[in-house]
Amino acid sequence: PNPNPNPNPNPNPNPNPNPNAAGYQVVGGECPTVGIAGGYSQGGGHSALTSRHGLAADQVLEWEVVTGTGNHLFANRQNNTDLYWALSGGGGGTYGVVLSMTSKxxxxxxxxxxxxxxxxxxxxxxxxxxxxxxxxxxxxAIVDAGAMSVWYFTNESFAISPITAPGITLSGLQDLLTPFMNELDQLNITYTHYFGQFSTYLEHFDTMFSPIQVGIAQYGGRLIPRSVVENNNTALTNAFRFINENGGQFIGVGINASLARSGYPENAVNPGWRDALIDTTLTTPWNFTAPWEEMVANKDKMTNLLIPALAELTPNGSCYLNEGDFQQPNFQEVFYGKNYEKLREIKDKYDPHHMFYATTAVGSEYWVPQKDGRLCKAN
Structure with a gap:
């Protein structure tokens, strides 16, 4: 059935498949294999363009969905507004099957x-x-100027790879980085660096980003508020050092995803994004041929040792749900913040029989996983 046809059909059913060729840029993932309309935008979606335009969820204008009751709906700011709100940042795979997405x-x-x-x-x-x-x-200063940074470090090496600065001049970015590079000089640290100028965002992306290898790590993370860096920076570094010294790997994404930067969107993005400065992703090794017990120990280390080191600095804090620990305690608050109860009401409305399930998705409490992998109702 289609009780709610789209009242505002797309006037251009065949949009240009290459926004770059038409003179546009699109908020998408840092890895070129990330699909834009799935759990990426539905879960929030950070981007090399976030400090300029906001998160991927902030760009969405409309969702086309088949709900858990089989209804074919269009959700936007005028119709099915609760479903539009939930899908825009409230996590994928639980409210319905998304057929299409219209974005800025x-x-x-x-x-x-x-x-x-x-x-x-x-x-x-x-x-x-x-x-x-x-x-x-x-x-x-870097993210407030509209730039975004990805960086990695272990006990052996540090790499910024890269900073993306759309609409910022070469001299402007050099000015932003001069204090840091002067600090390296004062510390007698030898470094290599590269500045590149590109005529389009896509040219920069194709030159300075590459596919990220997957299937080799287990994940967890924490959103680090700006206030922690401004007021407790040394303690934060000590926590990262502890993580490195105990078998973890740090990946940082520096962004400004504030409401003001994002255009004050009304959506279900975890509120922790709005004052975050660093999206911290932690990994421990995964090897398909290693003893299972070793991999379980690595996962438990993430849950019980590494993430708590950051949680201590960020009480009542948040994590990007797409890069979180599937064993995250109290995932409802950590992944969804104050939005969780409203999201669960929307889940019950559009998927009342709980046809859709994921371990840490909204409404997963309805089911209890069994040892054989099957799901049984909680009540």
Whole structure:
């Protein structure tokens, strides 16, 4: 049945498949294999363009959905507004089957990129981590200018790879990074770096991003509020150092996804995104041929040792649900924040028989997984 046909059909049923060729840029994932309309946008979706335009969920104008009761609906700001709100950041795979998504395009801009690397070889470890602290201190100015950063570090090496600066001039980005690079010089740290100027965002993306290898790690994370970096930066670095020294791997995404930057959207994005400065992703190794017990131990280490080191600094904090620990305690609050109860009401409305399930999706409490993998009703 189709009781609610789209009252505002797309006037262009065959949009240009290449926004870049038409002079536009689209908020999408940092990895080119990430699909835009699935759990990425439905779960929030950070992007190299987030500090300029907001999260992927903030861009959505309409969802086309088949609900758990078999109804074919269009959800937007005028029709089925509760479903539109829930799908825009409240997690994928639980309210219905999304058939299509309509999202914003933005005029393209010249884009500047930046990479920088150094190692801990030949320098005291305290000095190395002092440099890490200095980079985190530089992030507020960088993201507030509209740039976004991805960076990685272990006890052996540090890499910014890359900074994406759409609509920022080369000299503008150089000015933003000068304090950090001066700090490296003062610490006698030798580094290599690269600035690149590109005529379009896509040219930058194709040059400075590459597919991310998957299937080799187990995940967990935490959204680090700006206030922690501004007021407790050394303690944050100490927590990251503890994680590195105990078998974890750090990946950081520096963004400004504030309501003001995102256009004050009305959606179900975890409120923790709005004052976050660092989306921290932690990994432990996964190997399909390793003993199962070792992999379980790595997963438990994530849950019981590594994430708590960051949770201690961010009480009542949040995590990006698409990069979280599937064993995350109190996932309802951590992944969804204050939105969870409203999201569960919407789940019950559009999927009253709980046809759709995922371990940490909204409404998963309805089912209890059994040892053989089957699901039984909780009550």
């Amino acid at each position: 395009l933005h005029p393209d801009t010249p884009t500047v990129g930046f990479n920088l690397t150094f190692t801990s070889a030949g320098i005291p470890m305290d000095t190395y981590y002092e440099a890490v602290t200095a980079y985190h201190a530089s992030l507020p």
